[in-house]
Amino acid sequence: MKIGELAARTGVSRRLLRYYEEQGLITPSRALNGYREYGEPHVDVVLQIKGLLDAGLPTRIIQQLLPCLDKPQEIYAPDVKPEMIATLQREQARLSQRIEFLTRNRDAIAGYLDTVLKRQSANTESRAAS
Structure with missing residues (x-):
């Protein structure tokens, strides 16, 4: 191709x-x-x-x-050198930190969105009852 x-x-x-x-x-x-x-x-x-x-x-x-x-x-991994193992361990730790950070941000956004949607729903219900 x-x-x-x-x-x-x-x-x-x-x-x-x-x-x-x-x-x-x-x-x-x-x-x-x-x-x-x-x-x-x-x-x-x-x-x-x-x-x-x-x-x-x-x-x-x-x-x-x-x-x-x-x-x-x-x-x-037929022949992994100690330097490669150390490099991969550092990369794994860096990615784990990044994942934790992204997870916290995702959860914060989800909580914010949930609150906004609940308020929006309550406001819509309040207007419909009036």
């Missing part, structure tokens, strides 16, 4: 796919005309990269992790 189809299937822009290639995260083959060609496995790899970036991991760490990722959500 060409870069446009990969972009459409993964929701990742062509420009970002070229950046992934620059960073050594994906390696397309080249057609005789020089166009990039991607196989079906690239879809899973790009989605995995996208998920790891969304989680806040930098590309340098993703590059080290990709060889350990067989399929999305299936991880094997």
Whole structure:
């Protein structure tokens, strides 16, 4: 498949796919005309990269992790160095803090929305009774 189809299937822009290639995260083959060609496995790899970036991991760490990722959500680790373990532990702790912060914000917004909706409902009922 060409870069446009990969972009459409993964929701990742062509420009970002070229950046992934620059960073050594994906390696397309080249057609005789020089166009990039991607196989079906690239879809899973790009989605995995996208998920790891969304989680806040930098590309340098993703590059080290990709060889350990067989399929999305299936991880094997044949040879993990202590530095990688330390880096991943720091990233995990950072993400846990971020999740806690987002959860508090979500709960605060839900409480505010609940209060606003109850008041709105009470006001509507009050007007209907008048």
